[in-house]
Amino acid sequence: MKEKNPWHTPLTIIITVIGVIAIVALVTVAVLQNRPVPQKYKYGIVLDAGSSHTALYIYEWPAEKDNNTGRVEQKHSCKVKGKGISSYAAEPEKAGVSLTECMREAEMQVPSRRHQETPLYLGATAGMRLLNIENREASDKVFEAVEKALQGFPFSYQGARILSGQEEGAFGWVTVNYLDDQTTGALDLGGASTQISFVPHEYDISESPSNSVAFRLYGNDYNLYTHSFLCYGKDQVLRMALAHQTQSGPVTMSDPCFHPGYSVTRNYNALYDSPCVSERKPKEAPLNFTHTGVGNFFQCQEVVKTLFNFTSCKYSRCSFNGIFQPPLQGSFGAFSAYYFVMNFLNLTDSSIPLETVKANLANYCETPWNQIKQQHPKVKEKYLAEYCFSGTYIVTLLTEGYNFTKETFSKIKFIKEIKGSDAGWTLGYMLNLTNMIPAEAPDSPPLPHAGYVSIVTVIALLLFILFILSLRPIWPKCSKQPQIV
Ligand SMILES: O=P(O)(O)OP(=O)(O)OP(=O)(O)OC[C@H]1O[C@@H](n2cnc3c(O)ncnc32)[C@H](O)[C@@H]1O
Numbered sequence: 001m002k003e004k005n006p007w008h009t010p011l012t013i014i015i016t017v018i019g020v021i022a023i024v025a026l027v028t029v030a031v032l033q034n035r036p037v038p039q040k041y042k043y044g045i046v047l048d049a050g051s052s053h054t055a056l057y058i059y060e061w062p063a064e065k066d067n068n069t070g071r072v073e074q075k076h077s078c079k080v081k082g083k084g085i086s087s088y089a090a091e092p093e094k095a096g097v098s099l100t101e102c103m104r105e106a107e108m109q110v111p112s113r114r115h116q117e118t119p120l121y122l123g124a125t126a127g128m129r130l131l132n133i134e135n136r137e138a139s140d141k142v143f144e145a146v147e148k149a150l151q152g153f154p155f156s157y158q159g160a161r162i163l164s165g166q167e168e169g170a171f172g173w174v175t176v177n178y179l180d181d182q183t184t185g186a187l188d189l190g191g192a193s194t195q196i197s198f199v200p201h202e203y204d205i206s207e208s209p210s211n212s213v214a215f216r217l218y219g220n221d222y223n224l225y226t227h228s229f230l231c232y233g234k235d236q237v238l239r240m241a242l243a244h245q246t247q248s249g250p251v252t253m254s255d256p257c258f259h260p261g262y263s264v265t266r267n268y269n270a271l272y273d274s275p276c277v278s279e280r281k282p283k284e285a286p287l288n289f290t291h292t293g294v295g296n297f298f299q300c301q302e303v304v305k306t307l308f309n310f311t312s313c314k315y316s317r318c319s320f321n322g323i324f325q326p327p328l329q330g331s332f333g334a335f336s337a338y339y340f341v342m343n344f345l346n347l348t349d350s351s352i353p354l355e356t357v358k359a360n361l362a363n364y365c366e367t368p369w370n371q372i373k374q375q376h377p378k379v380k381e382k383y384l385a386e387y388c389f390s391g392t393y394i395v396t397l398l399t400e401g402y403n404f405t406k407e408t409f410s411k412i413k414f415i416k417e418i419k420g421s422d423a424g425w426t427l428g429y430m431l432n433l434t435n436m437i438p439a440e441a442p443d444s445p446p447l448p449h450a451g452y453v454s455i456v457t458v459i460a461l462l463l464f465i466l467f468i469l470s471l472r473p474i475w476p477k478c479s480k481q482p483q484i485v
């Protein structure tokens with residue numbers, strides 16, 4: 001006769017089934033409860049009204065996590081067609097109109113139920129700073145037009161204003177450090193100004209209060225050094241270099257910063273039409289001059305060096321033009337034109353030694369203009385003509401201006417974006433205005449989701465086994481093997 005299995009009693013079968021159901025239920029609840037639920041998002045829009053162009057950025061973050069770490073991401077960007085808003089000084093209405101296309105895009109990108117609560121900011125930088133110096137009335141009119149245009153959209157308009165150079169530098173630093181895990185200095189090269197921001201050693205306390213900004217980020221207090229050099233952006237510094245070389249009002253000017261064979265006619269009035277150079281305009285000059293290239297990196301560096309004043313410094317140390325700068329500290333992220341130029345020249349790799357960068361530039365500058373044009377038929381001719389000058393300026397600014405050495409130069413990373421967000425001041429600006437700069441370090445869950453689920457499963461199994469064992473007293477007695485007598 002077949003021996004009856006003692007486990008096949010109704011009681012043990014019921015206990016087992018209930019136990020299995022309980023475990024499955026427990027694990028299912030744990031998994032479902034902790035599964036990331038589809039997020040609701042909030043949005044913020046910042047218009048970066050730069051000297052050369054305006055760009056619109058849309059940021060998004062999970063609705064419940066306003067104050068959480070690193071959660072704000074760039075959702076979309078739009079490049080406004082045409083030049084920067086300061087170029088519309090003579091026809092301000094057009095500055096407002098120029099923004100409509102990107103604003104319509106923003107209307108499409110941000111869900112309509114969020115429109116009314118979405119803050120919209122416009123920050124203008126060095127182009128408007130210069131226009132404001134040159135012609136206050138014209139600058140006000142441009143802002144009026146821009147304001148009127150932006151108020152016509154369904155967002156929560158929060159104003160348009162000129163950022164100070166200090167704000168521009170500091171918010172660039174906040175952006176980079178909000179997105180990146182390790183503290184990094186920020187180098188921004190615009191069209192009309194350039195910023196350097198970093199956290200110096202504690203003992204290099206700022207001797208110049210106007211260069212110092214305090215921040216609390218991720219539970220740490222930072223004393224930031226920052227400076228913005230007006231007129232030292234890529235376009236204005238080129239004007240200064242051309243002005244320096246046309247002081248005598250020549251008809252033809254030979255420029256080491258442009259390729260051999262390069263030749264264009266430039267207008268004196270147009271060249272000197274900027275507060276960065278207007279005072280230097282030669283008294284007696286013809287209408288135009290012919291700007292020709294020579295293509296010599298080392299001579300070009302000499303020209304660029306004359307644009308920095310190294311003689312006066314009332315502090316213990318200066319970068320240039322009598323501006324205090326503590327010793328450089330840590331690694332740096334260099335963006336905007338630093339990136340555009342070094343990327344074109346294939347020099348963004350930090351492992352390339354400074355000497356090689358210079359040698360490559362020397363070789364590039366020497367290349368005849370015709371050959372350069374043939375090699376890069378798709379690159380905008382204005383940019384193409386200026387890469388030799390801009391590359392030389394970047395190397396000279398970093399080494400002679402900011403005192404990067406061949407050792408510290410390798411600590412500069414040329415970057416366009418970090419984790420999908422463009423490097424620049426806009427994200428930091430929005431985080432600050434919406435009180436979202438995280439003061440404290442993130443509360444990360446102690447276990448990753450998978451680890452959590454595994455632990456719940458193991459504990460549930462253990463509990464089940466213990467439960468079964470606790471039922472031992474009512475276990476059916478194991479029948480002994482039938483003995484054959
Ligand atoms: O910060 P400010 O000084 O106000 O200026 P901006 O914000 O308009 O300046 P950008 O960083 O946008 O650009 C810096 C410069 O780089 C130029 N630029 C943009 N794209 C470029 C490219 O692909 N190659 C070379 N230069 C480029 C641009 O015309 C500017 O002169």
Ligand SMILES: [Ca+2]
Binds near residue numbers: 125191
């Ligand atoms: Ca800029």
